[in-house]
Amino acid sequence: MINADTDAEAIACWLREYRGSPRTQQAYRREAERLLLWLADQGLGLAAMRREHLDTFEAFLGDPRPRARWVGPTRPRKDDRWRPFRGPLSPASRRQSLVILQGMFNWLAEAGWVRHNPFRLMRDKRRRLDNHQGRIERYLERQLWTWLWRWLNRPLEDGASGRQCFEYERRRFTFGFAYLLAPRIGEMSASRMADFTQREGRWWWQVTGKGGKTASIPVPPDMLSLLKAWRCRLGLSSEPAPDETGPLLRALDGTRGLGDNRLYRLVCETFHKAAEVLEQEQGEDARAYVSRLRRATPHWLRHTALTHQAQAGVELRYLAETARHSRLDTTARYLHAEDEEWHRQQSFHGLDRP
Structure with missing residues (x-):
């Protein structure tokens, strides 16, 4: 046929x-x-x-x-x-x-x-x-993410080259973008400047995601600050114009966009470098975190973003809109609060001390 x-x-x-x-x-x-x-x-x-x-x-x-x-x-x-x-x-x-x-x-x-x-x-x-999956496990715990973000924001050494300054700002923006808006890797590489729009004083990110579904995601203040800093590095005005069609994430020439593969490698290379630094600074005390960083992929950032939003108290319906899930039970995999409470209450049960 x-x-x-x-x-x-x-x-x-x-x-x-x-x-x-x-x-x-x-x-x-x-x-x-x-x-x-x-x-x-x-x-x-x-x-x-x-x-x-x-x-x-x-x-x-x-x-x-x-x-x-x-x-x-x-x-x-x-x-x-x-x-x-x-x-x-x-x-x-x-x-x-x-x-x-x-x-x-x-x-x-x-x-x-x-x-x-x-x-x-x-x-x-x-x-x-059976394609039903249990709770999300491939994400960075809050403490590990906090360390990683602080490491990404450590000032460059005096005398850093223009390329090093560009890569520094691009890494910060990439990881901040991934953490604050929970995009997929393909959505990040396909994003354009004009996808950030303002309506009635509020900023939104327009995205076409899995299955060709379109959505508008609220842009939090920290994301807007990152966007302005990134645009400043590119030599652009602080806020994007509605007709600005240039790519959001860019190559070293400041004009060409980053493809999926290059962006994937950039994120993985950053994870591996972070693991090396953490191991050097904390040694055996951070062995579990070092292992997680070495295994992490860009999609871990999406899982991290959604998990931390759930832990911060974002309602399930809004979390599902940000994740662009068609089913709430898919989004519910990011809810770890019940596990934490169960673990806390289980600690009440123990053995008599000799």
Whole structure:
């Protein structure tokens, strides 16, 4: 039912169904490509995939080996050093991958490209492919974020070059933007100056996010201060004009925008540098925090922002609007107050002191 001669062409037909949602299409392409590369390594094609292959593939997602062949830092797809993984996938990411691939096989079966969907043979399918996730764990605790933000704001040494001053302000703005407005990485790189608008004396950030959904997010005073400082560094007026279409985050020339990959690397490099400094300054006392910084990715900043807003008492309905979640139970994963209270009350129960 489709015009395709190879597995790659068949998957391309499936991906075209998501052309209206570029972010979704990009995520689905990544998972399909990982599967195709793994099948090629096994000497198999999509039509040859059987039930027993699913367990092997799921284990591979959790530990892609040999590491040098499969794992590497983010690079352009055409770069010879590009690798399909940045590291082993977490249980939640493995589950998400299987959910996407199950849908792909359903479509390919309907299209007549494969005869069956091996996912239908999984007896524990509901448990394995249940995409419901528990509480958010990949975020920076308040104390760790406080240290990180103070470190980002440490004054530069005397005699810093113009490039160092530019990168300093860009890091501050990037992390402040991510923490205060909880954007996704793609939303940050796509943001334009004119996306910050003023209505009746209040500033709003206009964003087009996942699934092409648009939203207006209130801009708090600290975000407006960061925006003004960043624009000052760029040599612009303090506030953006309605017709100012230039990119928000910019390369060293001050005009070109930052792509997703470059922005991703910038944030990860900052996390790793922060981990080195924290380890040097506090040693073993900060071992847990150092480990978290080394594992952190840009999406941790979104989780951190939403978690800290919830802890600060932002109502669930407003938190959901900021996160742009279609379901409140998705947003509720950021509510840790009940866990804290449960833990506090559990401490009442103990053993007699000898």
